[in-house]
Amino acid sequence: MKSIVLSLSGLLIAGSLACPSLVSTAKAAAPAVPPQVAMINDSVEQVWRDFSIRPAAEADDATWCRRVYLDVIGRIPSFEELSEFMGDRDSNKRANLVDRLLNDDRYTEEYANHWSTVWTNLLIGRSGGTDRRDLTNRTGMQKYLRDSFAGNKTYDQLAYELVTAEGSTMPGNANFNGAVNFLVDKVNAEKGTLATSSVSRIFLGQQVQCTQCHNHPFNQWKQQKFWEFNAFFRQTRALRRFVDGTRDIESAELVSQDFAGEANDPEDALVFYELRNGLQKVAYPVFTDGTEIEKSGFVEDVNRREELGRLMLQSEYLDKMIVNRMWSMFLGYGFTRPIDDLGPHNPSSHPELLDNLGKEFRANSYDLKKLITWITLSRPYQLASTLSTSNEIDDPTIGESPKFSRFYLRQMSAEQLYASMVTASNAQSKGSYEQQEAERRRWLSQFVVAFGNDEGTETTTFNGSIPQALMLFNGDLTKNAISLEAGSFLDQLSQSGRSPKDRVTRLFLSGLARRPTKNEVSIASKLMVARKGDEPEMLQDIWWAILNSNEFIMQH
Numbered sequence: 352m353k354s355i356v357l358s359l360s361g362l363l364i365a366g367s368l369a370c371p372s373l374v375s376t377a378k379a380a381a382p383a384v385p386p387q388v389a390m391i392n393d394s395v396e397q398v399w400r401d402f403s404i405r406p407a408a409e410a411d412d413a414t415w416c417r418r419v420y421l422d423v424i425g426r427i428p429s430f431e432e433l434s435e436f437m438g439d440r441d442s443n444k445r446a447n448l449v450d451r452l453l454n455d456d457r458y459t460e461e462y463a464n465h466w467s468t469v470w471t472n473l474l475i476g477r478s479g480g481t482d483r484r485d486l487t488n489r490t491g492m493q494k495y496l497r498d499s500f501a502g503n504k505t506y507d508q509l510a511y512e513l514v515t516a517e518g519s520t521m522p523g524n525a526n527f528n529g530a531v532n533f534l535v536d537k538v539n540a541e542k543g544t545l546a547t548s549s550v551s552r553i554f555l556g557q558q559v560q561c562t563q564c565h566n567h568p569f570n571q572w573k574q575q576k577f578w579e580f581n582a583f584f585r586q587t588r589a590l591r592r593f594v595d596g597t598r599d600i601e602s603a604e605l606v607s608q609d610f611a612g613e614a615n616d617p618e619d620a621l622v623f624y625e626l627r628n629g630l631q632k633v634a635y636p637v638f639t640d641g642t643e644i645e646k647s648g649f650v651e652d653v654n655r656r657e658e659l660g661r662l663m664l665q666s667e668y669l670d671k672m673i674v675n676r677m678w679s680m681f682l683g684y685g686f687t688r689p690i691d692d693l694g695p696h697n698p699s700s701h702p703e704l705l706d707n708l709g710k711e712f713r714a715n716s717y718d719l720k721k722l723i724t725w726i727t728l729s730r731p732y733q734l735a736s737t738l739s740t741s742n743e744i745d746d747p748t749i750g751e752s753p754k755f756s757r758f759y760l761r762q763m764s765a766e767q768l769y770a771s772m773v774t775a776s777n778a779q780s781k782g783s784y785e786q787q788e789a790e791r792r793r794w795l796s797q798f799v800v801a802f803g804n805d806e807g808t809e810t811t812t813f814n815g816s817i818p819q820a821l822m823l824f825n826g827d828l829t830k831n832a833i834s835l836e837a838g839s840f841l842d843q844l845s846q847s848g849r850s851p852k853d854r855v856t857r858l859f860l861s862g863l864a865r866r867p868t869k870n871e872v873s874i875a876s877k878l879m880v881a882r883k884g885d886e887p888e889m890l891q892d893i894w895w896a897i898l899n900s901n902e903f904i905m906q907h
Contacts, residue, residue, distance in 0.1 A: 384446075384728060387711050387721075391729040394704035395755050405741035407734045407757040412437060414735070414907065415445065417864035419727055421763065421906050422681050423452045425465030426770035430861045449727050453720045459501055467496035468766050469680070473553065474513070474533045477795070486589050486603035487536045488520035488529075495529025506673055506717040510554050511660040519592070521602035531605035535589045538605070542622070543584035551580055554663060556672035556693030557639060578624040578634035583659040585622060586610045586650055607656065610648035620648025638662040668693055670709030674722065678708075681726045683759035683906075684747050700752040731755035736907045761906050765795045768904055769828070775861050776840035776894070778832035794828060823899055833895050835887050841894060845887045851879065854890060862897040 399406055410418070416436045420428040428436070436448055452458050471479075471492050480489025499509055518528030520535055537546040551557040586607050594601045612620030621633045636655050637643050642662055645653040663669050671693055679685035686699040699705045708725075715721050726732060736758040738746065745754040753759070763771065769791060772778050782790075823829060835841050848854045855875045859867045867875070878889045897903055 385721075385725060387708070387725040388728045390707060390711070391704065391725060391731070394701055394707075395729070395731050398701065398754055399756055402744060402754060404745060404754055404756045406730075407737040407739070407742060409733050410735040410758065412444075413860070413864040415733065416448065418732075418758070418906060419445075419449060419452065421767055421771070423449070423465075423723065423727070424458055424461040425468065425767050426461070426774045427862075427864070429774055430857060433860060433864060445733075446724075446728055449724055453723060463497045463501035465766075465770075466500045467493050470496050474549075475536070479536070480532065481792075484600070485536060486520065486591065486600070487532050488522075488602060489532070491520045491522050491527065491529040492532035493529075494522055495532070498529075500719075503718070503720055506712075506719055507664050507669070508717075510669065510673075511664060514550055514554070514663065515654075515656045515660040517605055517607060519602055519604050524602060526604070528605075531603075534584075534587070535603050535605045538584055538587045539589050543581060543587065546584045546587070547577065547581040550584075550659075551639070552691045554672060555639065555666060555668040556675065556687075556691050557668065558689075558692045574624065574626070575632065575634060576637075576639065578622055578632075579637035580639065582620075582622050582634055582636035583655045585620070586648065586655050607650050607654055609650055610655075612648050617648040619646050621646070638666075639668070640666065667706075667709060670713050671705055673717075674708045674712055675705060677719075677722055678726060681723075682731060682753075682755060683761045684753040684755075688747075700754070732758070734758050736760050758907065763904050763906055765797075767906075769794060771903075772828055772832055772898060775898070776832040778828055778840070790827065794826065824895075829895070829898060832898055833891050835891060841887060841890050845890060851875070851886055851889070854886075855893060858890065858894055858897060862894070862903050863900075 398404075413433060413436075416433055417427050420426060420432070436444065439447070441447060453462065471489070475487050475489070475492055479485065480487035480492065512530045513533045516528050516530035516534070518526045518531050520529075520532050521527060522529070534546050534550075537543065537549055586609070588606055588608055590604045590606060591600050592602045592604060593599060609617055610620045611617045613623045614621055621635055623631050624634060625631055635643065635646050636658070638659070640662075644655065644658045644662075647653055672691065675685040675687060675690050675693070679690045686701050686705045687693060687697050693699075708722075711725075712718075712722055734755075734757050738757060742754070742756040744751060745756045747753045747759065831839075833841065844854055844857060848857060852872060852875075855872065856866055859865055859871070875889065875893055878892050879886065882888045882892070
C-alpha cells in the first residue's frame with residue numbers, strides 16, 4: 352500500500368505541473384480594461400516582439416483563480432469558492448473576482464492579515480519582536496499594519512508614518528503608535544546605521560549599506576551620501592520603559608530629541624565619518640537628490656525625520672520602488688534584480704513601464720488596491736506557466752532578464768502554505784486562539800533561514816531538510832488535515848458526492864485546482880483495492896500525497 356501512495360506522491364511531484372488541466376477554460380472576452388492595464392500589456396508585448404517570443408497560452412480559470420487568491424489574500428480558494436468562480440459565466444468574471452477579493456467585506460480581514468504579514472516580515476523580519484530583549488513589539492507592528500490595510504491607507508501615508516512615527520511600541524499604552532516598531536530597534540545602535548540602510552533600501556530602492564565605510568565601486572552612492580542620509584536619524588532615540596520595580600522591559604518609546612552634533616554644537620549639528628585613509632569628514636542631512644535641510648539639531652527648528660518623510664514623498668524613487676516590489680510579488684520577478692536596487696548602474700528590464708507605472712500610481716493617489724488590480728488583470732498575469740521552444744529565452748533562472756512571457760513558478764511563502772492547508776481541509780490547530788497562534792509560529796519558524804548579515808536578512812524556504820520533511824509529512828497540521836475523525840474534512844467528504852471518483856475529483860480541485868488525470872484516477876482505484884474497500888482510508892492516502900506534493904506548495 353505504501354508503495355502505491357508513494358507512487359501517487361511521486362506522480363504529483365514529478366509530473367502534475369506539466370499535465371494539461373481538465374478544468375474547462377472560459378474564453379476570455381474583451382471587457383473594457385483600465386488604461387493602466389493596456390499600458391502594461393503594450394509595453395510587455397513590445398518586448399516579446401523585440402525578442403521574437405510567442406508567450407504561453409492563457410492559464411485556465413481554475414489555475415488563475417487559485418493564483419489570485421494566493422497573491423491577494425494569502426491562501427488558496429476553498430472548494431466552494433473555486434466552484435463559484437468556475438460556475439460564473441460572466442465574461443468579466445476575472446475582474447469581478449479581483450474586485451471582490453479587494454473590496455468585499457467578506458475578505459477585508461484576510462486581505463489585511465495577509466498584507467500585514469508580508470510587510471511585518473519586510474520591515475522587522477520574521478523573527479523581529481520575538482525575543483524578550485527586543486525593543487520591537489511584533490503585535491504592535493502587526494496591529495498598525497492590519498488597521499492600515501483594512502482601511503486601504505494610501506502608500507504615501509503609510510511610508511511617511513513609518514519613517515516619522517513617535518510614540519510607544521505597545522498596544523494599550525496611552526501613546527501607542529504601532530508604526531514606531533519599524534525603527535525602534537534600528538536607531539540606537541551604531542549611530543542609527545541600520546535605520547539609514549533600511550529606510551533607503553525599502554522605500555527608495557537605494558542600496559547604501561556598503562557605502563558606510565567606503566565609496567560604492569559600481570554605482571553613484573558614495574560614503575558622503577550614506578552619512579548625509581544617516582544625519583536625518585540622529586535626533587531620534589528609542590527609550591526603554593521598564594515594568595515597575597524591575598529591570599524587565601515592558602515596552603519602548605520612539606522620541607525625537609535635540610541633537611547636539613558630534614562637535615557638541617546643536618546650532619550646527621554635524622556628524623563625522625572616517626575615510627579609509629583615516630581622515631575625518633563632516634556630513635549634514637542632505638537627501639539623495641541633493642536637497643539640503645537646516646543644519647540645526649534643535650527639534651523645534653527642524654524635525655529631521657519629518658523633513659526626510661516630506662522629501663521621500665517628492666521622490667520618483669518612492670513610486671518606482673513600490674511598483675517594482677509589488678510587481679515582483681505577483682509576477683515572481685521585478686524589473687530589476689535585486690528589486691530594491693534602482694538606478695542607472697542596474698538597468699531595468701522594462702524601463703519605460705517601470706517609470707510609467709510609478710507615475711500612474713502617484714496620479715492615482717498611491718492606492719495599493721488599484722495597483723494590485725492593474726497587475727492582476729494584465730496579460731502577463733493571465734498566462735500559463737509553460738516554458739516551450741517559443742519562449743525558452745525567457746528563463747530568469749539562468750540569468751536572462753525576465754520577459755514575462757509566462758507565469759514563473761515559485762514556492763508559496765510559509766505563511767501562504769499554512770493558511771492554504773487550513774483552508775483546504777479546515778486543519779487549524781486545536782485549542783485556544785493563543786495556543787493556535789503559538790502552534791502557527793512554531794510551525795513557521797521551521798522554514799526561516801537567517802543569513803546573519805548586517806541587514807539581518809532572512810527568508811523562508813522549503814529546502815528538503817529532514818525536520819521540514821517530517822513536519823510536512825507527519826506534523827500536527829498535516830495530521831489534522833488528513834484526520835478521519837467525525838466532523839473532519841475527510842469525514843464530511845466521504846459522505847458527499849455521487850461516487851468515489853467524484854470524491855477523489857473534489858480532493859484534487861480542493862488542493863490543486865484541477866481534476867485528476869486518468870493515471871491518478873487509476874492509482875486511486877488501486878488504493879481502494881489495497882485498502883480492501885475502505886474508501887475513507889483511500890481518500891486519506893490521496894489527500895496526504897496531494898498536500899505533500901510540489902504542486903501543492905507551488906504558486907503556478
